[in-house]
Structures are given as C-alpha cells and as structure tokens.
Amino acid sequence: MSERQVLHTGGCQCGAVRYALYAEPVTVSLCHCRMCQKALGAMFGAFAGVPEAEFAWTRGAPAVFRSSSEATRGFCKGCGTPLYFAYDGTGRISLTTGSFDDPEKIVPKDQIEVETTVSYFHNLTDLPLRGPEPQYSASRTEIATTNRQHPDHDTEDWQPPKPDR
C-alpha cells in the first residue's frame, strides 16, 4: 500500500487537533459574510477548500457547531481555534488558512460575500506599522518558554495543555 504524500499540515493552537492535506486546495478565499466574521472573531474568514477524500484529521477531532441548516463549523474544544467550514453534501472541507502550519503557502485567490465587507478593510494596509512593543520585549524570552502553542509541525510526544490550566 502506497503512503499518500502529505502536502500541507495544520492544527489548532493547543495541538489536540491536527490535520493533513494530500492535495493542493482547490479554493482559497476570503469570506466577508457576517457568519464568518462571528465564527472566527475576526474581520473576515479565510478558508482553503479541499475534497474530503484528500484530507484527514491526524490527531484528535474537532467539536462541531451546526451554524446553519446547510453547514457546519469545526473548532478545537480545548483551545477554541476555528478549524473548518463545510457545506453539507459537497464532499469538500474548507480549512481556516491561519491554522495551517505554513500559512504563507496558502495564498488567497478571491474574495466572496463582499457585500458585508467591513468598510475599513481596503485601508488596512495603510495603517501605521509598529515593531514589537518595548515593554514586552524584555519578557519575550519568558513568554516564549511559557507559551502553550503547539509548534508549526507534526509532533509525536506533544501533550496538549489541560483545558483548565
């Protein structure tokens, strides 16, 4: 039996849920609909769609919220990371691009539901640019050693933090 080649991996912030793609995404879209804004707690959603046959959960499984009569959204019940959106019966799952281990490789190709785009979206790249906050720089090492975010690659022995820690 030949092993399928993994093209992309990703997962939630705590590492309890991990996934793999065995094909390139067929869509990568920003979605400006109000449901994506709410579900991601952000100004817009960003999703990479792939056939379910080219996708697998490789560690754990997401909790599922039926956000409408037509679709579900999955998230890690331990850390809350939004992981996917899926319309019923399409055979396609759309992963949040920020949950990929290397989101640089998941480049958006179009934007949908643009009627509900927040009015300031097109000015975002004009915002003033700032480096790291000086007051946090001193403790950056400490933050790095105490942060509980899963590394951006598959791991064998990672223990997801307990939900109540």
Ligand SMILES: [Zn+2]
């Ligand atoms: Zn998690």
Ligand SMILES: [Zn+2]
């Ligand atoms: Zn949407």
